[in-house]
Amino acid sequence: MLVLAFDTATAAVTVALTEWTPGEGARPRAAVEALDARKHTEVLTPEIARVLAEAGAAPSDLSAIVVGVGPGPYTGLRVGLVTARAMGEALGVPVHGVCTLDAIAWESRREKPFAVATDARRREVYWARYDSYGRRATEPAVGPAADVRADAPDLPVIGEGARLYADVLGDASGMTSGPLVPSATALAELAVERLSGRPGPSLLDPEPLYLRRPDAKEPGPRKKVSQ
Structure with a gap:
């Protein structure tokens, strides 16, 4: 089974393709990461195509899609979720959500x-x-x-x-250690663990975890102009 995973909930656009064989675990096939908080829309689709090409796979080979659901800023987060849902519907494969944290x-x-x-x-x-x-x-x-x-x-x-x-x-020296942004490879590994029935964080529906209202608001009714 081939699992495509990606996340756009942070400044990073991260994409990975993982091969999962039940009973044998997961094996990374290809991965890429781009850091640009302002170009999620322009970056995600080409990076998905790049990862598939590097692995010699086609979209029709996918068995599942995993997407980070945040929490994250409204604009960046929805890019990944809309893409995941559209691909899942077009390919007829399940789409699983994972908390980015x-x-x-x-x-x-x-x-x-x-x-x-x-x-x-x-x-x-x-x-x-x-x-x-x-x-x-x-x-x-x-x-x-x-x-x-x-x-x-x-x-x-x-x-x-x-x-x-x-x-x-930070710690006493003001420094921190550990990953700074999510890895799509880790996203796929976590999902495979749960799909295999092993304990771990729950898989979620591909719905955004905003925690905050978007800055953009629907315009209110027009004001009446008195004569």
């Missing part, structure tokens, strides 16, 4: 409690705490960086948010 946690392979924080802009972070890389302890949240360690001042924090706010979330 879970993918970062999964790649870290940390066994002891920690937190993941990504950039939410507006001087805030998206974050969640974990008991281990495969077990989330809290629901995803958004807020000031100080919230991540509100009652756990020594909790290690990884992710781009930890780097941006190293003065609040």
